[in-house]
Amino acid sequence: MLSKKTKYGIKALAFIAKQPGKIPVQASEIARSENISQKFLESILLELRKSGFLGSKKGKGGGYYLIKEPEEIRMTAIIRVLEGPISMVPCVSLNYYEKCEDCESEETCSVHALMIQVRDSTLKVLGDNTLADLVIEEE
C-alpha cells in the first residue's frame, strides 16, 4: 500500500510540473487544490527539496519549483525517496536490501523468486513513467 505521504508527494510534484512557466508554487495553494493537510504537505515538500527534486524560495511570491525537467524525473526515484523500497520484501530490494531472519538461504526460499518477478515488473512500469507522463494524462 502506498502511503498518503507518497501519494500526496506525487500529486504535489505533478501539480507543480503542470504550472505554466517556472514560477514558484506555494504549499498553501497545493494543499487547497489537492485537499491535503497543509502542515503535512509542508513536511513532504521539505523532504522533496532536501532530496533534490524541488527548489524553494522564501518570502512573498515564494514557493516551490522543480529543479529538473519533468521528463527527467522517473517515478522510481520519487517513490524510493518518499516510500522507501519498491520491492514487497526487503530481501529482493535493490536499494534497501535486508536479509531475512527466518530464511536460511534465498535460493531455497519459495517466496524469493516470485518477489523478484513482481519487483522487476513494477520497476519496469515505474521506471518507464516520468513526471511528465502524469501531467500529460491529466490533460
Next chain:
Amino acid sequence: MLSKKTKYGIKALAFIAKQPGKIPVQASEIARSENISQKFLESILLELRKSGFLGSKKGKGGGYYLIKEPEEIRMTAIIRVLEGPISMVPCVSLNYYEKCEDCESEETCSVHALMIQVRDSTLKVLGDNTLADLVIEEE
C-alpha cells in the same frame, strides 16, 4: 511491503505442497522447518483453512493438507486472502475498491492512471504463478 503473515502463509503452503503424497503436515513441523513462531503460524493456517485452501485433521497423525492441486492455486488468490488488496491504492483495487477522500475525480488524478499500470503488471505476475511454480523452483 508484504506482511510476515502473508510471507509465512505462502511458505507454509509451499511446504505442504512439497510433501510427497497427501499426508497431513503438522503446524509444529512447518514452524520448525521454516523458523516461524508456532502460535502465529497456527492462526495463519487456520485462516487458510477457513478460506478453503487447506483441510485439517485433528489428533495424532493429524495436520494440514492441500484441498486443491498446487497447479490450481494462483498466487493472487493466496495474497488476496492473507494480505488483502494487491493494488497500491484502494481506488484502483478490483477486489477491495475504495474511493479516495482527497481526489475529486479519478480521471484527473495523476496517481490513478499510474497505479492502474502497476496493478496490472503485478496482477499478471501473480496470476501467472501458481503454488506449483514455487515448489518447482525450490528443487
Next chain:
DNA sequence: TTAATAACCTACTAACCCGATAGGGTAATG
C-alpha cells in the same frame, strides 16, 4: 477408556508506524 496429540479458539500486549497537529523560527520581499 484413557492418555496423548494436534488442531482450534479467545484474549491480550508490546512495539511500531502513519497521518496529522501544534507552535513556533527563519529568511526574503515590498
Next chain:
DNA sequence: CATTACCCTATCGGGTTAGTAGGTTATTAA
C-alpha cells in the same frame, strides 16, 4: 519593518503487526 511563506522540532492518537498466553475440542492409539 511588517508580511509572507518556507523551515524545523516535538508530540500524539489511532491503528496495525507480530507475537504470546492459556486454554478447549476432537481424534487417535495404547
